[in-house]
Amino acid sequence: MAELSRTSADHLKRHIQSFVRREGRLTPAQKRALLTLWHVYGLGTEEEFDADQAFPRKAPVILEIGFGDGGNLAEMALSHPEFNFLGIEVHRPGIGHLLQALDKNRLSNVRVFCLDAVEVLKKLIRDHSLQRINIFFPDPWPKKRHHKRRLIQPDFVTLMAKKLLPGGILHLATDWPEYAQAMQDAIATCPQLHPIQASIVFPPRCITKYEIRGQRLGHVVTDLTYINHVDSCL
Numbered sequence: 001m002a003e004l005s006r007t008s009a010d011h012l013k014r015h016i017q018s019f020v021r022r023e024g025r026l027t028p029a030q031k032r033a034l035l036t037l038w039h040v041y042g043l044g045t046e047e048e049f050d051a052d053q054a055f056p057r058k059a060p061v062i063l064e065i066g067f068g069d070g071g072n073l074a075e076m077a078l079s080h081p082e083f084n085f086l087g088i089e090v091h092r093p094g095i096g097h098l099l100q101a102l103d104k105n106r107l108s109n110v111r112v113f114c115l116d117a118v119e120v121l122k123k124l125i126r127d128h129s130l131q132r133i134n135i136f137f138p139d140p141w142p143k144k145r146h147h148k149r150r151l152i153q154p155d156f157v158t159l160m161a162k163k164l165l166p167g168g169i170l171h172l173a174t175d176w177p178e179y180a181q182a183m184q185d186a187i188a189t190c191p192q193l194h195p196i197q198a199s200i201v202f203p204p205r206c207i208t209k210y211e212i213r214g215q216r217l218g219h220v221v222t223d224l225t226y227i228n229h230v231d232s233c234l
């Protein structure tokens with residue numbers, strides 16, 4: 001009986017998701033890419049992620065969460081074969097789009113999860129295993145009553161810090177000034193993350209699809225970059 005009540009309580013505690021699953025329309029090419037290339041680039045949910053097994057070459061791992069159509073991820077992976085790249089996205093048309101780019105450029109340094117990033121970080125990524133975490137233009141959820149859906153929250157920041165290597169980098173970008181402030185407030189709750197200048201972060205990010213849309217609307221972009229000093233929290 002106690003076991004039963006605990007299970008239902010755990011079920012109720014399921015976290016509020018930062019996305020709404022809108023499948024959208026898969027183009028025939030995206031559908032084909034998902035069918036024929038997922039076995040090459042896609043990762044499953046069964047086992048903890050092991051970079052040495054997943055990539056043909058040993059290299060520091062850069063994670064991008066919510067990569068959208070994968071433009072930045074493919075570009076960075078193409079320009080920087082000295083890194084391995086891991087992407088997490090829930091939007092299948094975007095994943096299909098990325099797989100097409102990876103195949104076209106014969107890239108072997110990218111692997112992808114099609115899952116909620118919160119679950120992946122909690123269950124499938126080892127502590128102190130990532131060189132960098134990138135989150136570019138996460139959904140701003142502008143209405144106050146939706147702020148709880150924002151991905152960047154204190155608990156998630158602490159989780160990300162735990163996954164970074166000592167000296168690892170957290171790089172966020174947003175074109176929503178109020179979210180930029182909320183991100184800084186959330187990160188301030190984790191004293192092991194220290195701000196650094198975005199211009200010294202290597203490799204640099206590329207302009208993303210969502211950023212181009214923001215630029216058209218006259219939005220100002222804020223990049224937030226932090227280095228992980230392990231000894232202060234956790």
Ligand SMILES: C[S@@+](CC[C@H](N)C(=O)[O-])C[C@H]1O[C@@H](n2cnc3c(N)ncnc32)[C@H](O)[C@@H]1O
Nearest residue numbers: 018019066067068089090116117137208209210
């Ligand atoms: C506003 S879009 C930005 C896409 C891309 N980074 C860009 O700048 O063009 C945010 C993306 O994050 C993804 N996303 C939101 N929450 C997520 C989560 N918990 N796990 C994985 N992906 C998520 C959404 O599906 C969406 O594609």
